[in-house]
Amino acid sequence: MTGVNAITTKAPSGGVEYRKVDIEESGPLELSPIYTGICGTDKGMATGRLDFAYNPDGQDFIVMGHESICTVKSADSGTGFHPGDLVVPVVRRPGGCINCLAGRQDNCSDGDKHEAGITGKNGFMRETFYDVPEYLVRIKDSALREVGVLTEPLKNVVKVFEVVETVSRRSIYTSRDSTYSGKKAYVVGTGAEGFLFAMMASEYGFDTRILNRHPVEENRLKICDAFGLTFTDYSTGSIDESVDLLIDTSGDPGTFLNFMRKMNYNSIGIMFGTNGKAPAAELTGSDIDRIVERNITLAGSVDAAKIHYEKAVSYLSRWNSVNASALASLITSKRDPSETSLFTERDPNSIKTVIKWT
Ligand SMILES: [Zn+2]
Incomplete structure (x- = not known):
């Protein structure tokens, strides 16, 4: 052409x-x-x-x-x-x-x-x-x-949750009632991909927090309200709770390690964001102790298959029927x-x- x-x-x-x-x-x-x-x-x-x-x-x-x-x-x-x-x-x-x-x-x-x-x-x-x-x-x-x-961005999220379901099978990962109710998910990053990850974590039933190291504008806070997400600016306060599912969209080693140190027993950490130019950060002996002693699973995930695109379309239809204006925003x-x-x-x-x- x-x-x-x-x-x-x-x-x-x-x-x-x-x-x-x-x-x-x-x-x-x-x-x-x-x-x-x-x-x-x-x-x-x-x-x-x-x-x-x-x-x-x-x-x-x-x-x-x-x-x-x-x-x-x-x-x-x-x-x-x-x-x-x-x-x-x-x-x-x-x-x-x-x-x-x-x-x-x-x-x-x-x-x-x-x-x-x-x-x-x-x-x-x-x-x-x-x-x-x-x-x-x-x-x-x-x-x-x-x-x-x-x-396309949501299909990455669908695949990540398939990875989470796959790697979580080595222990009981759910709450006692078989759901994810009461389980905590942190999503680091407030870009479109971060929001789609957080919306999916909330859809699964996780108590979901989306985080960044600075405050966010009103439009993002409205989306949090619409989809039941809690926003936290982690530059201004420490978070003392432990996390069951950590999803990083920043690709920043220091950020990932900071939240990895909050990971619970049998928890899962997914690395999705990439930033080859990010400054290095130090993995300590006590970090490795934590990963080992708590059976923590860390996994990377990229892209997704056609089946995940198809599932992403279904989620978009559902979210669009529940809250079209928030999704469109x-x-x-x-x-x-x-x-x-x-x-x-x-x-x-x-x-x-x-x-x-x-
Ligand atoms: Zn190949």
Whole structure:
């Protein structure tokens, strides 16, 4: 396709341009993004801080963007899709390892996969692109036409809770009544991903706290109220309770260790956020004592499979029917593709900024 408007960067050195590109691409489905979300990964690429990003073969640039909701523009017969259908494309595309061959490229075992908009595959921040049915997640609920852009970040959350259920099986992790009532979850970070993790912890029944090291604006406190979350600014007061589920979206070693030292017996700590440039922090002998003596499980989790996208869509439908305005308020601004300064600016009110394409 020639002369398509797209947001591009040069990986891994950075920079952002909105311009017309020519890309060799074909497929049975032509898609048009409605919205594409901007996340920390995109900002890291734009500023040249994401060392592992790379351009597709034969290109000296990569089209950015991995969070999207799209409409089908045209579909070959036999694809099962029709013009106007809402879809979310899967970000990771498989390589040849056993996990990739089984549809679990989120757990790729040799690194030979590609991620749209990040590693070797053009992303979704463009007027139109081609794809195949296998990697499209259908959204039947037309009420998700806008908040469906949260499917991609939420699918990471769905996978993490599957990891939590899997690793918690070595002991009784629930309360005596079989639920998570009275169990405490901490989510570190108040970005969109942090909120989605906290909303899911609350959905599971955890007594859920979302934390940051500074106060937050009123819009975030309203979302906490709507979804039964407690916000804590941990720079101003110590937290003396112990935690059963710790989820870190900061990627900051000192922050993670600080909360790891509050982990309860048989608790689970999930590392999700990454920040390769964060300052080092010291793991002590007593930290290891704590992890061992309390049977603490620490696990990393990245990406998710198509099944998790599908479950994420179900959660979005449910949350949208219960509290549409609070869910929609996670999307704090809708901007034009030409506003490339979005990739480098810091706005304390922003939770999820999206680019509006149609
Ligand atoms: Zn693989």
